[in-house]
Amino acid sequence: MRTLLNVTVLFLASALGLVLGWLILDLPVAAVHLPEQVTALLEMSGVVHPVTAVLLNFRGYDTLLEIAVLLLALLGILALPRHVSDHQHRSPSANPVLQTLTRVLAPLMLLVAGYVLWAGAHRPGGAFQAGAVLAGAGVLLHLAGLLPAWATPGRTLRAGLAVGLLVFIAVAVALMAQGTLLQYPLGWAGALILMIEASLTLSLGLILAGFYLVLTDSRTRV
């Protein structure tokens, strides 16, 4: 029974793979040439790097929805009931070498996050990469036993988690008077994008770190 299922699924999956591969080889060239359009409008976007321009200007609502989805996922995790027990939360490791190294590395990671955020305007980088570095710093601090896991986020932490989405929505609402969603006025685009990206970085870093820190917390308490 099990073998039959295995064979059937593997057969169907390889058939699917062959069909998909054939389709990819057979695909016609796209009728609309997007890179040219992006390059043509890049000067109006307020940034020099095309990926950042697409993320925060041309398709800004994608990014707006993305940060909303992230916040929603974290809220979902926080909403799940926890198993409370008498066991005190123990930090995973109290290794002095790791702790010293982390104390040196964490400020450097903050610096790198700031640089990557700033670099996003003209070279690969931006809010997501910077947020990921921030989250990495948070996870490292927790693994070294320097940062406790989050039981329930306090008021400041909640504000930090939400600030990215709130700033983004505030900018979108303020620009609604023009008639189009998230169409930045000429000349203001660069400053607005930097403001949104900075708040996004903070929120993304906290949310991504939160996924880890919230999940670890309820596990160690069981």
Added chain:
Amino acid sequence: MSTALVYALTGTALFVLGVAGLILQPHLLRKILAFNIMGSGIFLVLVGLAQRAGTPDPVPQAMVLTGIVVAIAATALALALARQLLDMCGEMRLPEEKTGKDRLDV
């Protein structure tokens, strides 16, 4: 065959592997991993196909960047839900998988 197509075809292979794993593996952690492999395959197809013409296309790259972060969020939520199931039922398997006794050998 250009490098871009190699990427896209590797992406389809990963996607198919993920589909097979999602169906065949009863353990929820493995299902979540398989789901992530499916997602990575799709990202590879998007980025690979977008540079068929020779120049990288920033639009799919931005989409994939968004997709990666959303995939992390979805994985974290899935892990939290799976652990909730473990806490409540004591098993990392879906109830449907439990009925077929012969499917339980991992």
